[in-house]
Amino acid sequence: MHTSEADVLVIGAGPAGLTASALLARYGVSAITVTKYASTANSPRAHITNQRTAEVLRDLGIEERVRAFATPSNLMGNNVWAASFAGQEIARLMTWGSGPARKADYDSASPSAMMNAPQHLLEPVLLDAARSHGADIRFSTELVSITQDDNAVHAVARERESGEEYAIRARYAIGADGGRSTVAAQLGFPMQGQMGLGASVNVWLEADLTKYNRAPPGGPVLDQPARQRLLGRQRDVDLRQAVDGVGAAVHVRPGAGRAGPVVRGAAGPGTPDHR
Numbered sequence: 001m002h003t004s005e006a007d008v009l010v011i012g013a014g015p016a017g018l019t020a021s022a023l024l025a026r027y028g029v030s031a032i033t034v035t036k037y038a039s040t041a042n043s044p045r046a047h048i049t050n051q052r053t054a055e056v057l058r059d060l061g062i063e064e065r066v067r068a069f070a071t072p073s074n075l076m077g078n079n080v081w082a083a084s085f086a087g088q089e090i091a092r093l094m095t096w097g098s099g100p101a102r103k104a105d106y107d108s109a110s111p112s113a114m115m116n117a118p119q120h121l122l123e124p125v126l127l128d129a130a131r132s133h134g135a136d137i138r139f140s141t142e143l144v145s146i147t148q149d150d151n152a153v154h155a156v157a158r159e160r161e162s163g164e165e166y167a168i169r170a171r172y173a174i175g176a177d178g179g180r181s182t183v184a185a186q187l188g189f190p191m192q193g194q195m196g197l198g199a200s201v202n203v204w205l206e207a208d209l210t211k212y213n214r215a216p217p218g219g220p221v222l223d224q225p226a227r228q229r230l231l232g233r234q235r236d237v238d239l240r241q242a243v244d245g246v247g248a249a250v251h252v253r254p255g256a257g258r259a260g261p262v263v264r265g266a267a268g269p270g271t272p273d274h275r
């Protein structure tokens with residue numbers, strides 16, 4: 001088994017791992033990043049990007065690239081609760097420093113405003129930044145085991161396509177391998193709290209709903225309707241709204257099970273071209 005060596009081993013290439021990888025490369029620290037998936041995120045997932053994160057993107061020289069596709073802070077004003085996309089509005093909450101009580105605090109906290117940057121668009125920019133600084137990022141490469149002694153971190157990684165395993169030796173490791181972390185499990189970091197307390201369905205919606213937007217945009221149901229970009233895809237539920245002029249249709253993948261009717265119901269009978 002051959003051994004790769006670096007100062008830092010980063011496990012994971014989501015937002016945390018890619019940012020760590022890019023910053024390490026930017027500051028000239030040798031690092032290897034391994035990630036078990038073959039690509040960056042395939043759905044929007046996390047999107048609210050706070051001011052401190054925007055400052056880190058600025059340090060990496062990519063703040064403006066991200067802002068170019070993100071929904072700007074002035075369109076992130078409201079979280080909306082409604083009976084359906086076109087139905088009765090139940091409540092509206094001013095959020096992300098948009099209300100008069102907090103706006104000055106946010107404006108004076110940083111030169112970098114908040115933004116709404118979907119994860120599947122952010123990650124390729126982070127990856128590009130990391131690679132442009134010379135980062136070594138290995139996709140389809142899974143961490144199999146990790147241990148540490150007084151001198152080093154010792155890991156075994158597996159290339160998923162070939163099945164080949166090799167060793168990695170590093171001075172430090174960054175466990176950026178998400179909620180079901182192999183690093184945390186193998187190094188014995190305990191998780192606290194009860195899992196599985198709730199369930200949710202994410203819908204990836206691309207439709208022009210501007211004319212149904214009676215007030216400033218925003219919301220957990222539609223989220224930023226002015227940009228029609230949101231939410232995501234659940235493993236067993238592939239729900240999209242196809243753009244069809246101003247109309248939209250909910251498509252529920254066979255096998256969506258009970259989630260299908262739930263999402264159809266949420267879209268509501270008032271939604272254009274709903275079926």
Ligand SMILES: Cc1cc2nc3c(=O)[nH]c(=O)nc-3n(C[C@H](O)[C@H](O)[C@H](O)COP(=O)(O)OP(=O)(O)OC[C@H]3O[C@@H](n4cnc5c(N)ncnc54)[C@H](O)[C@@H]3O)c2cc1C
Nearest residue numbers: 012013014015016035036037045046142143177178182232
């Ligand atoms: C469908 C969906 C919708 C979501 N919606 C939202 C939302 O609306 N708002 C929000 O804030 N958050 C949302 N999230 C959560 C958000 O995506 C995560 O909080 C965020 O991705 C965490 O980033 P991370 O870098 O810590 O880890 P992750 O993005 O989870 O990345 C983990 C990385 O570790 C790698 N990895 C895991 N195990 C190994 C291993 N053994 N060896 C090598 N690599 C490994 C994976 O390949 C991956 O690259 C959503 C998530 C999903 C799945």
